[in-house]
Amino acid sequence: MRHRPWISRGDRRNIARLLVILLVVTLLTPVRPASASAELLVNPGLETVDAGGFPSCWERSGWGDGAYAFEVVHPGRTGANAMQVTLTATGGGDRKAMMLENPSCAPNVTPGHQYDLSTWYTSTTPDTVLTAFRRDVTQGWVCWTDLVSLAPATSWTMASVRTPQIPPGTDQIVWGVTIYGTGVLRTDDYAMADATAPAPGSSCSAGAACTQGSWQVLPVESPARGIHAVVLRTGDVLLVAGSGNSEDMFAAGTFTSAVYHPRTGTFTVVPTPADLFCSGHVQLPDGRVLIMGGNKAYPAADLSHGYEGLRDSYVFDPATATYQRLNDMSAGSWYPSATAMGNGDVIALGGLGEDSSGTVATQYFDVSQGRWLGIGEAHQTWSYWGLYPSMILMQDGRLFYTGSHVFGNGLPGSGASIYDYDAATITPVPGLRNKDQRDQSMSVLLPPAQDQRVLTLGGGNIESNPDAHRLTDIIDLKAASPGYVAGPDLPGGTLTGGVAETAAQGKMYVSAVLLPDGTVFETGGALHNRADPVYEASLYDPVTGVFTPGMAVDPVPRGYHSSAFLLPDGRVMAVGDNPGDGSFDQRVSVYTPPYLFHGARPQILGGVDEQWAYGSSHTVTVDTPIVRASLIRPAAVTHSSDPNQRFVELPMSVNGDDITLNLTSNPNIAPPGWYMLFLLGADGVPSVASWVRVS
Template sequence: MNPRSLPILGRRDRIRTAQVVVLALLLVLGVPGRSFADANLLANPGFEVLGADGFPVCWERSGWGDSTHTFEVTHAAHGGVNAMKVTVAAISSGDRKALMLENPSCAPNVAPGHQYDVSAWYRTTTPNTVMTMFRHDVARGWVYWTDLATLATTADWTRQTVRTPPVPAGTDQIVWGVTIYGAGTLQTDDYAMADATHPAPGTSCSAGPACTAGAWQVMPFDSPVRGIHAVVLKNGDVLLVAGSGNDPAAFAAGSFTTAVYRPGTGTFVNVATPADLFCSGHVQLADGRVLIMGGNKDYPAADGSHGYKGLKNSYVFDPDTLAYTRVNDMSAGSWYPSATVLGNGDVVSLGGLGEDSAGTVATQYFDSSAQRWLPLGEANQTWSFWGLYPSMILMQDGRLFYSGSHVFGNGLPGPGASIYDYRANTITPVSGLRKKDERDQSMSVLLPPAQDQRVLTLGGGNIDGNPDANRLTDLIDLKQATPVYRPGPLLPTGTLTGGVPQTAAQGKMYVSAVLLPDGRVFETGGGLHNRADPVYEASMFDPATDTFTPGMATDPVPRTYHSSAFLLPDGRVMAVGDNPGDGSFEMRISVYSPPYLFHGGRPQILSVAGDQWAYGTSKQITVDGPILKASLIRPEAVTHSSDPNQRYVDLPMTVTGNTIGLNLTSNPDLAPPGWYMLYVVGTDGVPSVAQWVQVR
């Protein structure tokens, strides 16, 4: 907030209140148990890294009211080269301060209930100097929290150390700075912040179980729409599409809904929805717009004369205008269609139900350059039925791998998996997938990095026979001349409603698998049976060892049918939805902070050489410290445990100090054109907040 609004208390009252707090909490120099030997959670704490405008990265000129003042980066530093100097020549109201930026990349993450030791070196010519702190409330946004301590005048560099009160519930980040509210000169340098909560013996993390399991937070607000479809947009917002939301009454009333969720503010924007996009397909186009195909033309008839019917309608959603625009119709109706983007930016859609409730056998092809669906005669056809939401993953040679993950009942004839070559119009069976007719609402992911061409398929069930969902995982290396699935490790077991433990044979369907910036896969959610018996279990899969780490924190909200989980640009995972057999729908939103967010400050991407990245080029970035790896992650467009376009593309690095060249693949089939989240990961395993770049 720049300038800041006037806090609730008057300035003099705030100072007196802060002094009482300081005395009551013994917030003085030399607080026993201070933890400054721990990792400093602050970004650019000594002002050493300057932005293009000459001001320190992750800091802002802040304040409010009427004053004559200047901000200056001075070389009369306590440590290093730079320090911050704020001079107020005259003031009638308000204050001035250099404050940490209120954004996910710069503001330190905190845990509710924890206390933090904060310190700064300073010298000031006026007693009108105070340490001021703000907090990010997930329901209200950034709000004033407290003044921590009044600083005495001093001509020599002096360190002030303060321990905060316990962080209030619902707070995920804080920022603070040293404020001057009278005429004089203030200089500060070498800020620090560390978690004062004592870590477990033998660890360097003080967040308790979150150090190894991460932590979930249920948002203090509900979604205004049923989150059946979720798409992470090129600006970090989340498109939530319900259509009629599996509600025949809403369908009859023509009540179709969409909302855009803004994680940074916890707010929603309702969007006019042109048709019943319930159970449509969707994928990001190269320009960041979202192609949405098909949906629900009708619910099953009471007399059994027809089942669900697929729409032919197709739309493009624009994140810039928050509006749908209709494109030409598909060649066939599509309810539960797949959607896979190709290396040239075109889209192939397969499977689903048509306008007559029968399986759609047409291959439907969207020409991105012409922005239209091709007529049947212009697209290659095999006249094959691929089931509902068949998982069709683009391979590095342009072919599609049908992994065997699908929705509803038995799989297709044959071994359950295959490779489809659109250009040659051929289908090659792939063997080895176990229980191929019990992979209903399993999930398949192209494992990190995409260059390895390995796919993991997890869990699944069968709504026809409705046996217990299975624990099976299967792995395949698509680089082999004749790829064959091989058994992977079993999914870890969890608990059912009431804390009843699963048996050794019980797994889950409706599973979600999310690629993380550190190169692991977070597996969460699911149910034991068709629209029933939620499973509370979560784990981490490591592609380097092909092993699961069980015991991750579990979402307290059940997530079965019509649920999704997906990666946010800040490295957290968001989960929405649940539609059990009684017809109810879960409107609560959960957000998971993986363990890496509790192990120190984030690395900072200080600059990126443009957001337009051409294939086969090296793009330069600058960072604030040692980096372990860098990657591009395609934002998710997920529904029904299906997002075949999810992928993590490794960026080999050329390192020269804090300047890093990132080498992008020349193969668009490895990284189809579009907007990606660029992450770097520090040597402690903590990822940056993503920067958005467009691969083209």
């Protein structure tokens, strides 16, 4: 809880005088480029103090029962004053010397912009972090993000960081240094400037591709039906078909997988040990792929049983391109979800069991033991979550069921909920519209993952089979009582043949892909159950909350059993389509987004650290100005479902051509494993990804 001191009338007069001085200085300061913008802080040098002797526009703040002291010490690094916080016992909390959360003191910011923050400090403890709060125009002041950890320093040391893009609806931020371990922290000479580069003049000569991007259909078809797609840490793509939704192949024991090599445009067929059709899959911390369940049987002609789920489980090793058998799951799983947790373990929920009924067991893979726990070893709620329920890991370690699922109606209730594995509790979440028409909708954790906002888009219902809708809904999981609110409608598209029966068709089987520039590319889909492909693609900007329609359209229909996903070179690959006549389109399409037509890619000069520890910083030298950096978790997608897809912001400290990237200390924000490191240039062009392992 923040502690806000009472402001006396005299303090208000002092603040008013400061604002007048600041206004005069601003009016006399010539306009400069964004990279050298004016100081945005009031009293950044701490030289003006209030009636209580503490720097004006700053406050003593924090929480917990630990023993602490705030002081103004003399001299400062420059001038007379510095702030000092001493924490002699933590009591489970922290202390912060923070800017005051009021209109006169908190710096104004612009959504979508980024800001360079810096301060000078000394510290006797490594347990310090630069923390930011933001003022949401609807919610008020909320915790925003921890930006960078500070190493101990016996002499004055400068800490600097570039913020992520300011979220929508934010008009002010405050920030300061938090100390959460015993020790002494001293700070002085704060600074804040708008770092957002002005929009560059376009030099693109690629015609419509400059704003729409372009698609290429590869000249070779995939030897495996692209029902499951996993981007491997090698940069290759694993496509898993199993029997590929073919009863003839199932009867013959013909189960297929293939690895696509983007560098050469070729495929390698992989021996496949079981019918992994409609299994679950997730990236493990070491880069192998955990695959669980699959198809034990197709429905019987005499209706004695439906689809039956396998207990089988395997890991696919990218280094050898082979499957290795693990112990069986505790229950059969056909269409299970799979979510990586902050400790690297995996929780599997939902699907159908060996008797064709819904699997109610919570199944838990312990990565340290390399095995599935027995049913009595895992915490149980005995709840049925449906088929491919989208379960997104939250920053506090709980799972958010978004309401996206596969086949028919959702579960009874609100359509979305928060699941606490440790407490074995389920809490309904309100606000999801048309919850029973979210069959093969898609949900994504919006960039950046630190903001904890989820977008759910599109969907239909294979049972009642209405026209798929265009609805999107958004939820802020940081809110005190999270609930969905309506987002903008999908732009809508045209049906087969390019002629729409009515304007703006909705879509189920939709794909949504996180891009290195922080936007979401949505593509593919169909109007009805395994019928009527919809041709449309757009870009969603989480900062503005707006879809940009009119992106280039994949010439291949992408309905049931289709997927799209990000490649390490910043392009998007699309596979699959399995219409109601039983055919399967094995063509592969690759989309080049508009950003790749706007200049040269940023280059990292020298090697990148491959191993990244939580809370660590890594410095790279680049050949061009960089405005954003991120880690994007590689895809493991099927049936419009990849609940582990996430874009992790890397706050930056910029010193000329040297960029220091700061990784979150929270493994629930970035679960352990391999990530694609992207740097974004000032012209919006991303680098080719470097692979790093977070652990």
